[in-house]
Amino acid sequence: MMDERKKWLLKTIIEDYVETAEPVGSKVLTTRHKLDISPATVRNDMADLEEMGYLEKTHASSGRVPSDKGYRAYIDNLIVLEPLSKEIKDYIISFLSDAMMEAKSLIEQAAAVLSEQSNYISLVLTPRYGSSSLRQIKILQIEPGRALIVVVLSEGIVKDRVVRIPNIISDQQLVELASAIERGLQGKRLDDITLVTVTAAADGSTIPEPLLNQVLYEAYVSIKQAGHLDMYLQGIHTLLDHPEFHDIEKAQRFLTTLHKEHVVAAYLDEWQAQERENYQDNVAINFSDDNRTESKHTADRPAFMVRIGQEIDLDGMDDCSFITTTYRIGGELSGQICLIGPRRMPYTRTISQINFVNRALTEQMKARARYCKTDE
Amino acid sequence: MMDERKKWLLKTIIEDYVETAEPVGSKVLTTRHKLDISPATVRNDMADLEEMGYLEKTHASSGRVPSDKGYRAYIDNLIVLEPLSKEIKDYIISFLSDAMMEAKSLIEQAAAVLSEQSNYISLVLTPRYGSSSLRQIKILQIEPGRALIVVVLSEGIVKDRVVRIPNIISDQQLVELASAIERGLQGKRLDDITLVTVTAAADGSTIPEPLLNQVLYEAYVSIKQAGHLDMYLQGIHTLLDHPEFHDIEKAQRFLTTLHKEHVVAAYLDEWQAQERENYQDNVAINFSDDNRTESKHTADRPAFMVRIGQEIDLDGMDDCSFITTTYRIGGELSGQICLIGPRRMPYTRTISQINFVNRALTEQMKARARYCKTDE
DNA sequence: TTTAGCACTCGGGAGCAGCGAGTGCTAAAT
DNA sequence: ATTTAGCACTCGCTGCTCCCGAGTGCTAAA
Numbered sequence: 001m002m003d004e005r006k007k008w009l010l011k012t013i014i015e016d017y018v019e020t021a022e023p024v025g026s027k028v029l030t031t032r033h034k035l036d037i038s039p040a041t042v043r044n045d046m047a048d049l050e051e052m053g054y055l056e057k058t059h060a061s062s063g064r065v066p067s068d069k070g071y072r073a074y075i076d077n078l079i080v081l082e083p084l085s086k087e088i089k090d091y092i093i094s095f096l097s098d099a100m101m102e103a104k105s106l107i108e109q110a111a112a113v114l115s116e117q118s119n120y121i122s123l124v125l126t127p128r129y130g131s132s133s134l135r136q137i138k139i140l141q142i143e144p145g146r147a148l149i150v151v152v153l154s155e156g157i158v159k160d161r162v163v164r165i166p167n168i169i170s171d172q173q174l175v176e177l178a179s180a181i182e183r184g185l186q187g188k189r190l191d192d193i194t195l196v197t198v199t200a201a202a203d204g205s206t207i208p209e210p211l212l213n214q215v216l217y218e219a220y221v222s223i224k225q226a227g228h229l230d231m232y233l234q235g236i237h238t239l240l241d242h243p244e245f246h247d248i249e250k251a252q253r254f255l256t257t258l259h260k261e262h263v264v265a266a267y268l269d270e271w272q273a274q275e276r277e278n279y280q281d282n283v284a285i286n287f288s289d290d291n292r293t294e295s296k297h298t299a300d301r302p303a304f305m306v307r308i309g310q311e312i313d314l315d316g317m318d319d320c321s322f323i324t325t326t327y328r329i330g331g332e333l334s335g336q337i338c339l340i341g342p343r344r345m346p347y348t349r350t351i352s353q354i355n356f357v358n359r360a361l362t363e364q365m366k367a368r369a370r371y372c373k374t375d376e
Numbered sequence: 377m378m379d380e381r382k383k384w385l386l387k388t389i390i391e392d393y394v395e396t397a398e399p400v401g402s403k404v405l406t407t408r409h410k411l412d413i414s415p416a417t418v419r420n421d422m423a424d425l426e427e428m429g430y431l432e433k434t435h436a437s438s439g440r441v442p443s444d445k446g447y448r449a450y451i452d453n454l455i456v457l458e459p460l461s462k463e464i465k466d467y468i469i470s471f472l473s474d475a476m477m478e479a480k481s482l483i484e485q486a487a488a489v490l491s492e493q494s495n496y497i498s499l500v501l502t503p504r505y506g507s508s509s510l511r512q513i514k515i516l517q518i519e520p521g522r523a524l525i526v527v528v529l530s531e532g533i534v535k536d537r538v539v540r541i542p543n544i545i546s547d548q549q550l551v552e553l554a555s556a557i558e559r560g561l562q563g564k565r566l567d568d569i570t571l572v573t574v575t576a577a578a579d580g581s582t583i584p585e586p587l588l589n590q591v592l593y594e595a596y597v598s599i600k601q602a603g604h605l606d607m608y609l610q611g612i613h614t615l616l617d618h619p620e621f622h623d624i625e626k627a628q629r630f631l632t633t634l635h636k637e638h639v640v641a642a643y644l645d646e647w648q649a650q651e652r653e654n655y656q657d658n659v660a661i662n663f664s665d666d667n668r669t670e671s672k673h674t675a676d677r678p679a680f681m682v683r684i685g686q687e688i689d690l691d692g693m694d695d696c697s698f699i700t701t702t703y704r705i706g707g708e709l710s711g712q713i714c715l716i717g718p719r720r721m722p723y724t725r726t727i728s729q730i731n732f733v734n735r736a737l738t739e740q741m742k743a744r745a746r747y748c749k750t751d752e
Numbered sequence: 753t754t755t756a757g758c759a760c761t762c763g764g765g766a767g768c769a770g771c772g773a774g775t776g777c778t779a780a781a782t
Numbered sequence: 783a784t785t786t787a788g789c790a791c792t793c794g795c796t797g798c799t800c801c802c803g804a805g806t807g808c809t810a811a812a
Contacts, residue, residue, distance in 0.1 A: 025774050040786050043775070061775045061792040138516055143532050145747050150526075156519050158538055167747065236612055237631035246624050248616055255613035371521050371543065401805050414755050419806070437761040437806045 002052070005037075006045050010054055011078040013046075014066045018344050021243050023063030068309040071321070071343060075306045082348050084356055092117065092357060096364050106368075108232045110337065110361045115235030117357075118350050120242075120341035121258070125265060126230040127333040129153050130191040134223060137185070139178040139215070141171045149219060151226040153190070155329050156369070159226040163218040166211040174215070177205050181219060190227040195220045229335075231265045233258070244319065244342035253316030258340075267314055268336055272326060275305055304351055309343050321345055325358045329365055337361070378428070381413075385421050386430055387454040390442045394720050397619050399439030444685040447697070447719060451682045458724050460732055468493065468733060472740050482740055484608045486713065490733045491611030494726050496618075496717035497634070498610050501641060503709035505529050505603040506567040513561070513595065515554040517547045525595060527602040529566070531706050532745070535602040539594040542587040550591070553581050557595060566603040571596045605711075607641045609634070620695065620718040629692025634716075643690055644712055648702060651681055680727055685719050697721050701734045705741050713737070 012033060016024045026039040026046060035042070046064055049055045054070035057063075066074070084092075095113040096106060107124050115122035136152035145167030150160040165174075184201025185193055198220045205212055236258070245251040258264060307322040323339040339354050388409060392400045402415040402422060411418070422440055425431045430446035433439075442450070460468075471489040472482060483500050491498035512528035521543030526536040541550075560577025561569055574596045581588055612634070621627040634640060683698040699715040715730050 023774085027773075038786050040788095041784080044785085047776075057775085059774095059793060061773080062794080063774060136516075136518070140512075140514055140526060142512070142528050142534055146532060146744075148526060148528075148534055148536075150516060150524060152518050152524075156522060158518055158524055160524075160536065162534055164747070237628075237635040240624055240628045240631065248622050252613075252616045255616065259613040368522075371540070399805085403804075416755050416757095417753085420754085423807080433806085435762060437804080438763080439805060 006049060007078060009042065009045050010049055010066075010070060011074060013049075013055065013064060014070060014074045014078075015348075017066060018346050021344060023058055023065045025063035028063070066343075068311065068343070071306075071308045075308070075347060079347055079351070081352050081355075084352050088117065088353075089356060089360075093360050093363075096360050106361065106364055107230075107335070110357055111232040111234040114337065114339065114354060114357045115238065117353050118339055118341070119235070119238045120339050120345070120350065121233070121235045121238060123234075123264070123268070123338040123340060124232045125268060125336045125338070127329060127335040128229045128269070129155075129157060129227040129333065131189055131332050132157070132227070133187050133189050134182075134185050134193065135187075137178055137182050137219065137223065139174040139219065141165075141169070141174055144168070147174060147215075147218075149222040151222050153226060154187075155333060157226070159222070161222055161225065163222070165215050165218065169207055169211060169215070173205070173207050177202055177207065177212075177215065178219075180205060185223075190223060193220070193223055198223070229265060229269065231261055233261065242342050242344075244344065250316065250319075254320070257314050257316045264314065268322075268324065268338055271305075271307070271324070272334075272336055304355060306347070306351075319343055321347075323347075323350060323354055325354050327358050327362050327365075330369075382421050382425060383454060385418065386425055386442075386446060387450060389422075389425075389431065389440060390446060390450045390454075391724075393442060394722050397720060399434055399441045401439035404439070442719075444687065444719070447682075447684045451684070451723060455723055455727070457728050457731075460728050464493065464729075465732060465736075469736050469739075472736050482737065482744075483606075483711070486733055486737045487608040487610040490713065490715065490730060491614065493729050493733075494715055494717070495611070495614045496715050496721070496726065497612060497614060499640070499644070499714040499716060500608045501644060501712045501714070502606040503705060503711040504605045504645075505531075505533060505709065507565055507708050508533070508603070509563050509565050510558075510561050510569065510599065511563075513554055513558050513599065515550040515591070515595065517541075517545070517550055520544070523550060523591075523594075525598040527598050529602060530563075531709060533602070535598070537598055537601065539598070541591050541594065545583055545587060545591070549581070549583050553578055553583065553588075553591065554595075556581060561599075566599060569596070569599055574599070605641060605645065607637055609637065618718050618720075620720065626692065626695075630696070633690050633692045640690065644698075644700065644714055647681075647683070647700070648710075648712055680731060682723070682727075695719055697723075699723075699726060699730050701730055703734050703738050703741075706745075 009029075013024050013029065016029065016032065026042040029035070029042055030037070030039050046055060049070075050057070050064065053067060054073055055064040056067045056070075058065055092113055096109055098109070107126055111122045111124040114124075133154045134151070135154050135156075136150070138150040140148045140150070142148055142162065145164060146162060147165045148160055148162055150158065152158050180203075181198060181201045185197060188197070195217065198216050199213075202212065202216055207215065236255075239245050239251060239254070245254065304323060304325045307324075309319055309321070312318055312320060312322060317340070319342065320340055321343045323345075325337050326334045327337060328334045337354055337358055339350055341350070385405075388405065389400050392405065392408065402418040405411070405418055406413070406415050422431060425446075426433070426440065429443060430449055431440040432443045432446075434441055468489055472485055474485070483502055487498045487500040490500075509530045510527070511530050511532075512526070514526040516524045516526070518524055518538065521540060522538060523541045524536055524538055526534065528534050556579075557574060557577045561573060564573070571593065574592050575589075578588065578592055583591065612631075615621050615627060615630070621630065680699060680701045683700075685695055685697070688694055688696060688698060693716075695718065696716055697719050699721075701713050702710045703713060704710045713730055713734055715726055717726070
């Protein structure tokens with residue numbers, strides 16, 4: 001059914017289309033690649049590929065354009081990733097190393113560099129820290145009536161927020177309260193901490209009852225919020241660089257959906273959960289179909305997922321592609337890196353980029369851990 | 377030269393154009409507003425207004441469109457602001473009151489609500505805190521090798537960052553170091569603090585020399601960064617709602633410039649400085665030209681500035697308008713609220729909105745201060 | 753000073769023709 | 783059994799013309 005030549009054709013058609021953004025026809029294809037078969041032969045194969053659902057026509061007598069299914073086959077079976085150049089790799093690494101210097105977090109920088117390199121929109125989700133545990137909690141009085149609550153998780157993640165507190169509590173009382181809570185809850189999983197647990201831990205505080213409750217509530221919320229997932233979005237300005245968004249309506253719907261950040265984040269999060277279940281089935285095997293397939297990185301390449309077109313059911317994003325990879329911090333915790341662009345995307349390049357950013361990010365995290373832990 | 381009727385005409389033409397986005401012609405104008413003068417008369421006046429530079433034609437036989445100068449005259453002399461409805465006001469206020477509850481800062485929320493209400497892009501700059509003074513500095517060890525440095529300014533502004541430190545310093549040493557610095561620098565203006573001052577304040581620490589220097593440097597940077605201006609941008613997704621950006625090239629250039637956030641921020645910041653100098657001259661007097669001018673708010677209305685079209689020299693923004701107002705925190709410190717949209721903008725509405733957000737923001741700041749200070 | 757009347761301008765949409773890149777199909781060639 | 787040449791056909795795009803309508807400026811009368 002799907003012989004080697006057809007596979008090669010499909011791959012080539014997709015790559016040509018990605019490059020030119022024009023439907024590709026039989027004639028052009030043969031000349032462009034100096035094929036030793038005639039356009040007519042190509043036409044026959046194309047007709048077959050179309051019947052199998054890998055290609056589509058934009059109108060009755062136009063060239064072919066890949067369908068969702070075509071892209072899917074390409075990604076799953078045909079693609080040959082090309083390694084990034086040394087310069088690019090070094091650039092990405094140095095970009096992330098600088099992150100410690102600046103106020104921006106490593107994760108934020110990862111989103112920035114990915115978007116910059118790919119010229120698409122990037123989106124990085126932090127892990128949900130629910131299964132992580134509490135290491136420290138501090139309450140600093142900023143001024144009478146306001147305090148900064150700092151929560152440190154076992155992975156060294158720091159989150160803080162400014163809260164209102166009753167304005168007649170002394171610095172000393174707050175410090176004592178915080179250490180009581182810390183002692184009581186240290187090592188507990190975030191998910192297992194409740195307002196009741198917090199209150200219990202604070203037993204013995206010298207702060208009078210009603211005032212205490214307010215502070216405890218804020219502490220509780222801070223701990224809970226520390227477990228929430230954050231999201232960094234970068235590169236919206238690249239949107240109009242891609243002809244598929246020159247249709248204003250489309251671009252508008254896209255932006256509107258993207259603006260509802262939590263919707264997109266929730267969507268990605270859910271996916272990740274699903275994906276982890278089916279993981280066993282999806283062991284993608286790159287069956288090579290020509291001898292250009294020298295460089296395979298199956299070993300050290302982080303797993304990536306691609307969602308194409310209709311597979312995405314967010315309004316206004318049904319002719320986009322999402323490329324996502326999962327990065328890990330320590331054992332349990334994982335977050336996601338995501339690249340959003342039109343379906344017509346140079347996957348060989350973008351996948352390499354997202355994979356490398358993933359590797360570099362993970363590397364930096366480890367390096368940080370190593371630096372901090374002293375041993376190992 | 378510019379009699380009452382011409383003024384009224386100019387005002388009406390601008391308001392019609394703003395509403396319809398179509399060049400306005402003499403016929404339409406007379407019927408739409410049931411004028412008791414004929415189209416021919418209107419045409420004569422329009423010709424005059426054009427000659428004076430207030431109106432333009434898009435082509436030889438088209439209706440008129442306001443020029444930069446026309447908008448300027450409108451803003452300076454003709455506009456009659458309309459107060460916001462009670463509902464809207466309440467909504468804005470409640471939106472900002474909630475800010476304390478969420479992680480987002482008041483200022484970030486102000487940007488969000490302004491953009492949401494106006495459906496334009498909003499941008500809020502925090503003050504530069506250089507002239508503000510240091511109230512607290514704390515250094516919390518997160519784990520060996522990493523610390524959180526918290527800086528609190530006299531206005532109750534809190535900023536913090538995670539830094540690397542040598543990993544053999546004890547918690548106790550850090551606490552002592554921080555209080556030494558705090559004692560030494562408390563009440564000093566941020567601008568007056570240098571690495572030398574910080575080092576001097578830390579004299580007597582038990583941390584050995586080379587390690588100490590690293591920490592001091594980070595503390596110094598944290599203090600300096602606390603003085604920097606931050607910027608919150610909201611509402612990019614509204615861009616394509618406005619027909620003037622349906623030209624892809626234009627929208628693209630706009631986004632590219634906006635992406636260089638620091639450029640825009642610097643630009644606004646510079647303006648503010650300039651504007652403050654010429655402040656005396658600019659005392660805009662609304663000379664009323666018809667008796668609809670019942671509701672003037674000259675008294676309690678915060679000053680706003682509008683920059684129109686060519687007056688803005690940022691690439692890709694030369695047919696936009698910037699509306700800015702300055703909000704104050706306490707005495708010296710002031711930040712900016714800015715609304716960016718196309719020149720054709722319902723100024724009566726947007727100016728009221730930005731003014732009200734300014735008032736509400738200032739109010740919230742005061743309320744917070746009052747709550748914290750207890751007295752007053 | 754205002755207005756009616758008129759000739760003129762220009763953008764934009766509708767209708768139409770021709771081009772070109774593409775197709776599918778058939779029949780001959782390998 | 784494939785592959786290929788040949789051919790008729792399709793359809794989007796471009797450019798052309800034509801016309802409409804909303805708008806103008808100018809002139810002469812009110």
